[in-house]
Amino acid sequence: MKSLNELGELQLHSRDIAPRITPWLKEHEAIVISGGRRTGKTSLMYLLGRQMSGPAHVLDMEVPEDRDIALAGPDALEQVTGGGTVFIDEIQHLPDFPRFIKLCVDYHPRLKLVVSGSSSLAIARGFSDELVGRIVMFELSVLSFREYLDFRGYGSLAGVKTAQGDVLPQVDGLFSEYLQYGGYPRVALLATAEMKMQYLGDLIRVYAQRDVDALTRIGDEAAFERFIHAVSASAGSMVSVREIASDIGVSDKTLGATCRSCNSCIWCTWCRRWRATSGPRSSGRPSYTSVIPGCSIGLVAVSCPSNNEGMPAPLPRTMRSSR
Secondary structure (H helix, E strand, C coil): CEEHHHHCCCCCCCCCCHHHHHHHHHCCCEEEEEECCCCCHHHHHHHHHCCCCCCEEEEECCCHHHHHHHHCCHHHHHHHHCCEEEEEECHHHCCCHHHHHHHHHHHCCCEEEEEEECCHHHHHHHCCHHHCCCEEEEEECCCCHHHHHHHCCCHHHCCCECCCCCECHHHHHHHHHHHHHCCCHHHHHCCCHHHHHHHHHHHHHHHHHHHHHHHHCCCCHHHHHHHHHHHHHCCCCEEEHHHHHHHHCCCHHHHHHHHHHHHHCCCCEEEECECCCCCECCCCCCEEEEECCCCCCCCCCCCCCCCCCCCCCCCCHHHCCCC
């Protein structure tokens, strides 16, 4: 366990979601921050911790010593910390974490919990109705383009245009980079294209298959790689689950479960296809559009008909990265 004062002067970038969370730091409910791996949840907690005037401590449930403190229960946690705000990272690794949160909120008013979890699905499965009214949840995604500019050191250029009302060439180039490599915070800070590609490749190999296979058992590593390549090549386009399943050699059922797991773990987002004049397709097998936040080179954002209320308009063709 560490005190936030022991972490030193870490360089932390602001996140758009922080102002929404800040008011809840003064309330009794536990704050839960979920999101995909490597999206910056730990850094966000440190950023929030700097706003606290009282004592604040950090526990990482992947560190055995910290996990032992939490396993001893809320009474032991309050005794060790002396109360105050406790930031708990990777809460999903704590057995029966919903009960732990409930006991802290109900019987330990001197403790203020701010917890994070890397798997939205694991967090959602763990929560039960008994936590309703005891927690407030926030989901942290990859960087928005405004955040990406800030991470790259060009935050002052957000919204700035030329005298003719055009986007600055420098910003246009950064937007192409953002579309190409995605919005993972570490990727934004890496200096070269080679380093970005290495990082993204390792991210997929180390984390993505582990997360998805634990939920769906898609099969061997080669099958998973074929799945990633298939959805990467189709990002921003309409795809058929049956066609991809046939291409990579798995059943429709297994592929569908894998897609849902990727969506739950925020490795990619699947949007059901919409007609330009009405609602979702009512007949035939469903088609989907995938959006992958930086899994490989040449990925684009989702394109949907602008006629549908609440659906985003498609990106102009000139703003789409080539595949």
